[in-house]
Amino acid sequence: MTTKRPIAKRMIIMLICVGVLLGALIGFNLFKAHMIKKFMAHNAVPPATVTSAVASYQTWQPQLTAVGSLRAVRGVDVTTEVAGLVRDITFSSGQEVKAGQVLVRLNDGSDRAQLASLQAAAELSQTVYKRDKAQYEIQAIAKAQLDADAADLRSKRAQVDQQAALVDKKTIRAPFAGRVGITTVNPGQHINPGDAIVTLQAIDPIYVDFYLPQQQLGQLQVGQVVVVDTSAFASHTFDGEIRAINPRVDSTTRNVQIEAALDNRERKLLPGMYANVKVDVGSEQRYLTLPQTAIAYNPYGATVFVIKPGERKDARGKTMAVAQQIFVTPGPTRGDQVAILNGLGEGTQVVTSGQLKLKNGTPLMIDNRVLPADNPNPTPQEQ
Known part of the structure; x- marks a missing residue:
């Protein structure tokens, strides 16, 4: 009996020691896990700053x-057919003119004098023709003389017409109604055929x-x-x-x-x-649209990062959003926008800039103070 009691006592002591040792190990592991979790919480990936937009439907008119x-409609550089000295300029630069309106007059004094001389010769030829015609009717002259008189009259009249056309060319008129430009021609200047007025x-x-x-x-x-x-x-x-x-x-x-x-x-x-x-062209179409900057292209297709609530909380205790990458099917573009045919629903919040630093689960800080362009009809901006 005395021998069994020390053995039982030693067994109890050993079990107590084993229990204490196991408790110490468990407590150490629990403390270690707590400290690791605390360390990881203080060293988590910092949130990425991005901009965002909500996918919404818009009506587009297909356009080319x-x-x-x-x-x-009509445009020409007014010029002259004949050389001459400019006498008058009857228009102002930038003026609206009518068809046939006189623009420039060239010096035509000698040409008009020559025209008067030819007209006098033609009138004399007309008189001779009438007199000889009366003589021919009474058989006083031969038919050949009357024919010569008629030919001379036609020649004189042709010379008058030719000279009259030359005089008319010295007055330059607008070939059609329109607006004249800026001229550098001045009175007294000599111009040649083909010179732009x-x-x-x-x-x-x-x-x-x-x-x-x-x-x-x-x-x-x-x-x-x-x-x-x-x-x-x-x-x-x-x-x-x-x-x-x-x-x-x-x-x-x-x-x-x-x-x-x-x-x-x-x-x-x-x-x-x-x-x-x-x-x-065609009828209006309704598309779910996003800014073109929201789309990222890779060998596997087009993707966007949608914004979803995460598990992590910020310093104020507010749940932080995280990024999730999904594939979409882009469609036609219009200005800064692109149509999304498949992969997104209306009202989905999507990252529009800062995607290069994102991966699935990356915490996000949304800052929309400066947004990417999202105009269906942009205009060039010149700085």
């Missing part, structure tokens, strides 16, 4: 766009020439409405309609030339200006 060049442009209406690919020909027709804007009048658009479609496609570019006429009663548009041309 091109850059065109404005051209006057002033440009004359008929600019109401005005034409715009532009080119579109041949595959878009099926969407075009004469009379179709076009809308034009220029950098000179950024806040103003000009309406017109297609007037002609070239029956020949350029074999080098496979583009076809289109001519449209624009209303230019205010005379704002000038020949030589470039213009952005938009042609409405």
